[in-house]
Amino acid sequence: MTDPKTLWAAVSRAALNWKLLVPLAVALELFNRLSPASSSTLLTEVAILALFATSLNLLMSFGHMVSFGHAAYFGLGAYGFTLAVTRGGLAPEMALLVGPLAAALGGLVFGALCVRLTEIYFAMLTLACAQITYTVLFQWYDVTGGDTGITGFMIPRLGLSETGYASLVLGLVALALLALWMIVKSPLGLMIRAVGQDRARAEALGLAARRVQLVAFVIAAFFAGIAGTLYAVLHGSAFPDYAGLGLTLDGLIMVVLGGLNSFAGGIWGAVIYEMLSNFVPKFIHQWELVLGLLLLGICLAMPHGFAGLLARLGWRGGKGEK
Amino acid sequence: MAPILSARHIRKSYGAFVALRDISLDIPHGERHALIGPNGAGKSTFIACLAGQLSGVEGQMLFKDENVAALPPAALARRGIGRTFQISRAFLQMTVLENLMAAHVIASGRWAALSRRIYGERIDRAHEMLVTVGLADRARDRVADLSLGDRKRLEFGMALVGEPELLLLDEPTAGMSIKERHGLMDMVAERLASEGRTLLFVEHDIDVVMKIAQRVTVMVRGAVLAVGTPEEIAANDEVQAVYLGGGH
Numbered sequence: 001m002t003d004p005k006t007l008w009a010a011v012s013r014a015a016l017n018w019k020l021l022v023p024l025a026v027a028l029e030l031f032n033r034l035s036p037a038s039s040s041t042l043l044t045e046v047a048i049l050a051l052f053a054t055s056l057n058l059l060m061s062f063g064h065m066v067s068f069g070h071a072a073y074f075g076l077g078a079y080g081f082t083l084a085v086t087r088g089g090l091a092p093e094m095a096l097l098v099g100p101l102a103a104a105l106g107g108l109v110f111g112a113l114c115v116r117l118t119e120i121y122f123a124m125l126t127l128a129c130a131q132i133t134y135t136v137l138f139q140w141y142d143v144t145g146g147d148t149g150i151t152g153f154m155i156p157r158l159g160l161s162e163t164g165y166a167s168l169v170l171g172l173v174a175l176a177l178l179a180l181w182m183i184v185k186s187p188l189g190l191m192i193r194a195v196g197q198d199r200a201r202a203e204a205l206g207l208a209a210r211r212v213q214l215v216a217f218v219i220a221a222f223f224a225g226i227a228g229t230l231y232a233v234l235h236g237s238a239f240p241d242y243a244g245l246g247l248t249l250d251g252l253i254m255v256v257l258g259g260l261n262s263f264a265g266g267i268w269g270a271v272i273y274e275m276l277s278n279f280v281p282k283f284i285h286q287w288e289l290v291l292g293l294l295l296l297g298i299c300l301a302m303p304h305g306f307a308g309l310l311a312r313l314g315w316r317g318g319k320g321e322k
Numbered sequence: 323m324a325p326i327l328s329a330r331h332i333r334k335s336y337g338a339f340v341a342l343r344d345i346s347l348d349i350p351h352g353e354r355h356a357l358i359g360p361n362g363a364g365k366s367t368f369i370a371c372l373a374g375q376l377s378g379v380e381g382q383m384l385f386k387d388e389n390v391a392a393l394p395p396a397a398l399a400r401r402g403i404g405r406t407f408q409i410s411r412a413f414l415q416m417t418v419l420e421n422l423m424a425a426h427v428i429a430s431g432r433w434a435a436l437s438r439r440i441y442g443e444r445i446d447r448a449h450e451m452l453v454t455v456g457l458a459d460r461a462r463d464r465v466a467d468l469s470l471g472d473r474k475r476l477e478f479g480m481a482l483v484g485e486p487e488l489l490l491l492d493e494p495t496a497g498m499s500i501k502e503r504h505g506l507m508d509m510v511a512e513r514l515a516s517e518g519r520t521l522l523f524v525e526h527d528i529d530v531v532m533k534i535a536q537r538v539t540v541m542v543r544g545a546v547l548a549v550g551t552p553e554e555i556a557a558n559d560e561v562q563a564v565y566l567g568g569g570h
Contacts, residue, residue: 187434201407205484208396209396
């Protein structure tokens with residue numbers, strides 16, 4: 001297993017690779033401290049969605065598994081946390097771990113089914129699993145509150161101010177993204193990429209491809225669960241829509257906008273998507289039209305998205321595997 | 323010498339089309355054995371059967387006395403059967419070094435993917451393999467940017483990393499120049515002979531076959547036509563009539 005020395009070397013390497021993002025993190029925190037409370041809430045949502053999109057991106061860009069049901073694990077994270085507080089009687093601070101674990105467990109169960117298939121059949125099975133999750137959350141009134149969800153069970157943001165919670169989320173999301181980056185750059189990440197690029201080749205070398213895909217699926221679900229938990233804490237509530245197809249599509253759009261085949265793609269995508277959805281409607285009523293045109297342009301002219309554009313301009317932070 | 327591989331009555335059909343008809347073949351330990359025959363003879367299908375890539379295969383395949391006919395490719399690889407593909411299949415979007423490291427991590431067992439220590443220990447060995455296959459100066463290049471010949475060399479290196487006791491090469495020199503073919507196969511033969519490994523390869527270049535193989539099996543229309551030393555095969559009138567004399 002990894003000894004402390006090699007672990008520290010890996011962390012150092014990852015931190016160095018992130019040196020361009022350190023000023024960004026400082027700028028974000030300054031923005032958070034100096035801007036109105038509503039901006040802090042927006043910043044919190046962007047950070048949470050960046051983590052959600054990056055967890056989806058782990059599957060898509062590195063494992064080459066397109067999931068049409070990734071929101072299920074966001075929802076399981078949110079409900080795992082919420083039910084741990086409302087049904088389990090845990091303090092919210094203690095329940096924070098339950099959400100991601102519930103999502104990982106969901107990822108283990110559904111992933112074991114999904115990785116038996118490939119390509120479009122895999123995608124359809126992820127969609128089916130997500131729809132099952134959504135339906136259970138929507139209709140199991142006694143436990144999940146059905147379509148009205150679960151609200152008012154805690155003080156939103158763990159009682160912190162908008163600015164304070166934004167700082168907490170920024171810190172946690174930064175740690176989670178660093179962990180995901182280290183996974184991508186680890187031997188396990190190499191295996192995930194190998195199976196994604198050529199499953200038959202990997203199997204001919206002796207790799208149990210399904211097992212690797214399942215591990216990737218559970219990891220992605222776990223980090224989506226962290227995002228879902230942080231979102232439930234932000235609003236002090238959980239709704240079935242957290243596991244709905246709409247959020248999955250949002251995630252897919254973020255990854256494509258930000259850049260497939262790039263680790264930073266999910267982060268850029270979440271920032272661009274949230275900016276568009278918050279500011280464009282102030283000027284153009286049909287903001288989805290703008291989004292549609294933007295997607296059309298990216299798919300036709302910039303298939304590697306915003307990160308690909310940065311890479312073309314020579315900024316290594318946007319560079320990923322092509 | 324006892325066979326490392328015994329194929330017994332191997333049959334494979336695609337609907338009404340019979341690709342392999344009752345193939346039986348023994349490959350002794352340490353032998354370099356060539357499969358030759360015209361296109362459509364079933365050579366690649368036979369290799370794919372041995373590598374566990376096809377379902378619905380009838381017959382027995384004894385590898386070191388264990389029937390491995392129903393095992394999937396990964397299980398066969400872990401038992402010591404390595405292979406390359408007719409069309410080069412390295413991981414195109416990775417660097418050359420990453421490809422070899424992927425092979426090393428896989429060969430190091432199921433927990434190796436969780437250990438950076440094992441990864442660090444294998445890097446020197448990966449560089450040694452790069453020297454062996456003549457790609458030392460291409461370590462940081464993406465495989466997608468390599469020539470076909472270099473990809474084949476890399477694939478051979480990846481297959482060797484797992485130290486297979488039986489190596490299956492499906493047309494390893496296809497698409498290469500004559501000089502590249504002989505260079506690659508000389509290297510393969512030298513490496514395998516020095517380590518006492520067994521080789522079964524499909525090859526169309528008769529010069530390469532005659533130089534490298536110790537025994538040759540000729541296949542025609544899904545069946546074995548003849549088995550023998552290269553000299554015996556070259557002198558076989560039936561083989562001359564249906565294959566060697568047919569424009570090769």
